[in-house]
Amino acid sequence: MSTGLELLQHALHAADHPVLNVTDVTRLYGERIGCADVSFKLWPGEVLGIVGESGSGKSTLLRCLAGLDRPSSGCVMLDDEGMTLDLHGLSEQQRRALMRRSMGIVHQNPRDGLRMDVSAGGNVGERLMDRGERHYGKIRSVASDWLRRVEIDPARIDDLPRQFSGGMQQRLQIARVLVSEPKLVFMDEPTGGLDVSVQAKLLDLLRSLVRQLNIAAVIVTHDLAVARLLTDRLMVMKGGCVVEQGLTDQVLDDPQHAYTQLLTSAVLS
C-alpha cells in the first residue's frame, strides 16, 4: 500500500519529469540509415506526432522507443512510477516487464496487436490479468465496459476478432491497449488501411480517450489532418533525420524547413 505522502511524491515527480527522454537515437541497418540522432522529451499527457515520407524512419524510431528494436547508439530513458530507467540498459526480462506495466503499442495492422484465436473479451481481459486482476466477474465486466467505450456491442464479447470488420478490429486493439491505462502509448498509423468515415470515428474516439486518461503518446502518421487533430507537438522526418519539430499548429501553418513546406503545400493542392 502506498502512503499518502508517497502518492504525493509520485505526483510531484510526474509533473516535472518527462515520461520519455530520448537522446541521439540512431538505428543503422548495415550501411543504411534507419533513423539518426533523434532527441526529444515527452511530458505527461503530451501527444507527439511523427510525420514524413515513406522510408523516412518513422517506424524504425518508434520501434526503438517502444523497446521492440535496439538502437545502434543513443539512449531512451523512461519514467516508471517515479524511477527513471534506461530502456535498453535493462535485461530482456526487466524490459518486457516494464513494457507490460507501463506502455501500450497500437499496431497499424490489428492482427499484429490482437490474439486472433482469443475472444474479444479475452483480448481485453488478458491485459487486466497481466496486471494481477484475478476475479473473473470483474474482468468480464471491465472488458465489456471497454467494448462499449470503443463502440463494439458488448453482446459480441465472445466473438473472435476475425468475425469483426477491419475498423472494429482496430477499435478492439485500442481497447486491449488502453484497458490497463498505460501512461505511455505508441501508435504506428493507427488509422491506416481504414476507409475515411471509419477513420473519422476512430480519431474522435482516440482524441477523447487520450485526453480523458491523460496519456502521453507518440503517433506515427503520414496524414497531416490526423496529426492536427490528435497531436500537440510534431516532428518532421526525412532520410532518417528530424528536419523540424515544434508545436503542431506552428509546424503546419508556418513551416520553416523546405521539406515541411513541400509536405504542407502538397496537402492543399
Place this chain on the structure above:
Amino acid sequence: MTDLVRVTKLGKSFTLHNQGGVCLPVLGGVSFNIASGECLVLHGPSGAGKSTLLRLLYGNYKCSEGRIEIFHQTRWVDIATADPREVLEVRRHTLSYVSQFLRVIPRVSALDIVKEPLVVGGMANNLAATRAADMLARLNIPERLWSLAPATFSGGEQQRVNIARSFISITPVMLLDEPTASLDAENREVVISLIEEARKAGSALIGIFHDELVRERAATRRIDIQSFTIAEAA
C-alpha cells in the same frame, strides 16, 4: 492598469523555399503593450499583416525577431522563445485565439463544443451544460441545433458557436481575428457586449474587425498596422 502583453521589436518575414527561396518581409519593429481592461484594435489594408501579428502572439507563427511577453499567472513568458509545452500551458490558462472559423470536431455536438472549456477547467458537467445553453441562447442559436454537430450549420451559425465557445470562459489575454465577419447587426451587438464584459473582468484584448461600427464600439485604443509594415525590403 497593469500590462498583460508586452511586444518588443517584433519582426516577421516568410521564406518560401520552394518558390526560389524568396523572402517576404511582413512586419518589423512592432512594439506595444496591452493592459488589463483594454481592447486594442488593429487596422490597416488587406495583406498588411494584421492576422500575422495575432498568429505570432498566439505562437501559431514563428517570430523572426523580437519578444512577445505574456503575463501568465505569476510570471512573464516569452512566446517567441518558449518551448511548445510552455506555449500550450499559457494557451490553456491565459491566452486564447478567436478566429472567424470554427474548428469542427467530427460528431461533437454544439453544446458539447461550447461547454468543453468549462469541463476542462474542472466545472461539473451539469453546471457547464447549463452555462453553455445560456451562451448559445444569447447568441441566438436555435435550441433544436444544440444537440447537433455544427458540420452542417451555416457559416454564421458556426461562427456564433465559435464565439460562444471562446467567451464562455474568458482568458486574461484574448486575440480576436474578425469574429464578427458574417454576423447580422443583432448578433454583432451581442459580441460587442461580450467584449465589453471581458474587458470589465480584466482581460486584455486585441482585435481585428472589418466593420467600422464594431471597431468604434469595441476599441479603447487603435493601432495602424502599416506603421509596422515593411513596405519593401531595403
